[in-house]
Amino acid sequence: MPVSLPAIPAIVTGSLASQHAFPYLTWLILAPIIGAVLVVALPKDLVRLIRSITYLSSLAVLGITAAVIDQFSTKLAGYQMTSTHEWAPGLGISWSIGVDGISLFLVALTAVLFPLALYGVAPSRNVKAYSTWMLLLETGCLGSFVSLDLMLFFLFFELTLIPVYFLIASWGHEGRNRAAMRFFIYTFVGSAVLLVGAIALAFLHQAQTGVLTFSIPQLEMTRLSGTEGVLLFLAFTFAFAVKAPIWPFHTWSPDAYAEAPASGSIILGGVMAKLGTYGIIRFDLGFFPHATTMLAPIFLTLGVIGIIYGGMVAARQRNLKRLVAYSSLSHMGFIVLGAFALTGASVSGAVLQMVNHGLYTAALFLLVAMIYRRRKTFEVSRLRGLQNLAPVMAGIFTVVMLASIGLPGLNGFIGEFLILSGTFTAHRWWAVVAVTGVVISAVYMLWAYQQVFHGKVTEDERAAAFPEISPRERLVLVPIVVLIVFLGVYPKPVLDRIEPSVNQLVTHVLQIDHATPSAAYHSSVSLKLGK
């Protein structure tokens, strides 16, 4: 019996050399925490210093991320820059972190959006607490993406919950309490199920190998019976489906997105939604390939429903933030579709689209916040003709809107294209139905644009000044627009890094799925060992 084989997976050993290099990822996680600790230590009224420290730590993360991307090798499919330390060996938990092509750009997305959110839409009230929560949230997001230990992942995943709760409840809009509560209960229930699933999986793995571990690469080799696989799959997927959100587990999200302060919406829609789809790709595909393949049609269907239903409901929204929230449901449907279509193209597209969606959703929330700052409303009916008053803002809104509609040359297109073309080969009719999303997204976005930016302005409206976008706002939006254009014109460097990891994962899923249960185990091992 090859019981001892999985003890040192090749993926980890393959990059042992980097263990002695600078521990980028550890510092990546620590930087915001250090910032948060400093902020906590400072008196409340040193607002400027608190802000500077907050910016600096989030910029430090950005700098470290740049170094990580620079160090990242396009040739390796497995985890890179890993560092593993024992933590609670008795419980099989270790501090094990690393990045691969699937997580790399999600880390980058987090690193980019946090400084922009912090700088772009900071509330003036209670800055100390706000900064602390935001920095903790950044740590939670980064930690989730780089964890190679399931329990560590869970801790970071949970860590995101608390800051967001307080961000919504303390700095949100009118309906903030209810929204925060709904967000909390929903995701908390999801997490509880996930925790049970994680522990059950570790025990099953222990029963087979005699080793209690939460190491993700090792757990991927657990043999699961059909029923076990399905039950565990459902436990994990429930948590991620709530987070993403996947239709019909989404009803918390429009409330939370709409009532959260702008920074909360940006992080919820831009980064945290990706925790859900990241979880699906990393854990569902990695741990439960058989169940994933078997249940894929159900989730493909939910994805397609999300695309169409989200778009249709978005078209009926009269509140801009809710409109963006439902558009997000629709766009996340594409990512779900790509993940469960289980082809190299569709999963790569899904990973790329997570980044793309994060960028343009963040930009949309930023723009909506800028409109709110000027007019104190999200209601479409109370806005019109803004292009007369602020043409530059209208121009930026147009670019972001076109990116979200999926215009070729801007970032939204290639992700959607790869998802749909990959899905088309494997699950043709789902792709055929999903393509209608291309039309629906144009309908609601163009409608919103027309209502808000087109049309005449009355004298009263002209008098109620609507200042053009400020230099500070420009500084926040321009980097996103640059990334939107860059990723639309030249996504190759990103795809080149995503693809090897995705291909390895998809091969893993297909091999296990096509093999008999016992052969599956061996093929999985040989795959991990690089044959």
Add this chain to the structure above:
Amino acid sequence: MLHFAFLIPLFPLVGFAILAPVGKRIGNPAAGWIATAMVFASFIVTIIVLAKVASMPADSRLYVQNWFTWFSSGSLSIGAGIQVDPLSLTMASFITGIGSMIHLYSIGYMEHDEAFPKFFVYLNLFVFSMLMLVLGENLLITFLGWEGVGVCSYFLIAFWFTRDSAASAGKKAMIYNRIGDAGFLLALFLLIERTHSLTFTTIFSRLSSLSKGELIAVSLLLFVGAAGKSAQLPLFPWLADAMEGPTPVSALIHAATMVTAGVYLMCRVSPILHLAPDAGHVIAWIGAATAFIAATTGCAQTDIKKVLAYSTVSQLGYMFLAVGCGAYDAAVFLMLTHAFYKALLFLGSGSVIHAMHEEQDIKKMGALCKVMPLTSLTFFIGWLSIAGVPPFSGFWAKGDVLSNAWVVSPALWAVGALTAILTAYYMGRQYLLVFLGERRWKSEGSEAIHPHDAGWKMSAPLIVLSVLATFGGLLNLPFGSKLAFLDSWLAPVVGASLLHNTDSTAQLWFFGVADGVFALAGVAIAYSLWRNVVDRSVLEPRFLYMAWFIDSAIDRLIARPSTALAAFSATVVEPRVIDAAVNGVAGAFRLSGQRLRRIQTGYVRSYALVIVSALVLIVAYFMVRSGL
């Protein structure tokens, strides 16, 4: 020489890149001149490249330039690059040629507009996208251009966005286009699945891996895309609304270039269509039906631009009729001559609208020939040309389409012939109402207007285009292969012409005479009916005025039910089904365990405490361990 081909799309892109950020500072008219110069420069390069390609042997007239890999995934690799061949050069030369004239015209037409520089930003971006569309070396670059022109069309239709009708028309155009795009995308997916490529040359070499049904599917799906872009049944209602845009836009985008993109696409993928003759029949019949329906609609319009809009739809129908019959060269021939005379007619109508102080109702015009002689004369040439009166260009091009249609099916030919009579008629009605008859506008009093021909910037393009509209037929005379320049020029791309295998001199003369008779008959009918009469409500029934109620039908059958479904989802399903179910589950839990109530009191805070302290412990532990 050939490697300079990248300059063709680059010039307008540079124009866009200059004018977008600093166009406002450059101002009026310098911004317009820069934009015009960029398109003209691109025209010059196109002509140089075209001359070079023409000097090469016929079977080696293909030059592909790869700039970089756009993206790749698995075995699929999509390059960003262009392909220079007779078809793409033909397209590029008339896009940049007519494009520069319309740019020049716009400097005059838009001179009083506040947003003058922005207009040229969009116009340059449009020309760039259109050039990428026709020059692209693979279907995805074509799609990039395809979407680019769609967006520019949206910007330019909604250019006067303070008018609700303009804003809505822009949106409508984009949504109709997206419907077509859905078809286009599905065709791409099928091609990727079967050929693992989107590069034209590669796809065409791997067509044997598609089954017959798949070939038909790809052809028809691409045609759905083409129908959206080129306003074919049933996706045409947006084009009439698109007339909300400034008239030079209607001339450039909604007559000469963008709307012909669908025809270009069909010609480009002719090797696929060639293997799917059943799809060809569908395309031919939809084209013929569109040509006829739009022509009848044109007979009842009163807005000078809407007559031209429906006439464009009708002419595009002819082009698809040709495509469906396998006569790609005839389609391109008609596309070229149509670009000449329809751009001429639109620019002429722009001069009229300008002179009439934004009046567009032809019933309120009349007798303009005396005060606007140049516009009147050039419009007259446009009329005779589109009517197909010999020897104007339309006669040769339409004749080419009709005789090809005869080869495939006399029924198609009959529809086309009937449409030809209608074309001469409705254009005649328009000409007579605008330029002849009674003066129906005030030349005295407080609302007096004094129409006159415009300055040279607007007149020069009219003159050049009327020369082209008159002599455009020389491009492709049907007297043997030596004079059929266009046929032999395009043959390496779209294959040899169908007709030349079968026609005889007798047949040629028969069709020539028939076409001439149709044209003159239409002209004569128009003259006898509309010379002195303004209202003939019998000839302008509401059914035709409303374009056979197709727009209303789409609204009733598709738009409204979808809106209702969306409303139902948002107001019933979302709160009362999904959320109610969630609340129900939550309620059940709440009943079974009162403890959960604590969540609402202090539970969140204590949970937060647990998590935060756990994390602090982890961090502390590692700090200790790693000896920090």
